Amino acid sequence: MFTGIVSGIGVVERVEAGANLRHLRIACAYPAETIQLGASIACNGACLTVVARGATAQRSWFEVDAAAETLARTTAHDWKTGTKLNLERALKVGDELGGHIVTGHVDAVAKVAAIADFDGMRRVEVTVPQDLARFIAEKGSVALDGTSLTVNSADADFFSVLLIPHTLKTTTWGERHAGDEINLEIDLMARYAARLAGNMS
Incomplete structure (x- = not known):
């Protein structure tokens, strides 16, 4: 975990x-x-x-x-x-949970669609496989290349995230380009919520 x-x-x-x-x-x-x-x-x-x-x-x-x-x-x-x-x-008992719960089980490969830099930050638009798009919601969590990020916007089969200067310095995100493939893990809670909703309908 x-x-x-x-x-x-x-x-x-x-x-x-x-x-x-x-x-x-x-x-x-x-x-x-x-x-x-x-x-x-x-x-x-x-x-x-x-x-x-x-x-x-x-x-x-x-x-x-x-x-x-x-x-x-x-x-x-x-x-x-x-x-x-x-x-x-991996987490140890007592460690601070600073991001969100991530299993390390990648769901799919997504693609960087566009990058915009401003004020030392970076906005990244990501194209997601259509069958996983329903698990991604605005203000929800997502793991991209192992980085816990908050979804800024989500629409159809793409979403965007915002990277702050600290994240750009301490991860590989400062070297990413449009067209790069990245590992995507959807939020575990979103997965279970969708499964429960499906069983209740």
Whole structure:
């Protein structure tokens, strides 16, 4: 379980690609001794399991496997050496819930439709797959590339979010461009509300 509050930026150092599995080494700023084997780390919003970890003189690193389902539903199939990733470690009991409840189970790949910069901030319009659009509401929450964001506006199959200067500095969002694909996780509460409404109708 995560909150969508990014705690670091990782960089893909190595990719070993198989037919249905990609093994990745990701450099990070987390102290290597604090990364537990078997731990969950959200990488651009996708919950991945640490299978190895270590450190060089420059940085720590951890390794994960992205299996067929992850490759099909997320942008992990496009990650390559040098790709920067938003990282978040799993919640511990007593941690502050600063964003919203995020599972790390990406629903789909969305696309950045447009970007507008103003006053140090950035407005991003996102095109969402039509079958998920009904789960996204104005002032609701959404996780994009693992970042907890508030929906500013929503209409048909697109919505917009506003990124403040702090978010642009501490995540990969400062490097995004129109046309980029991003990982989308809809709000868990919205999903259950829709399911309940469907059962009652």
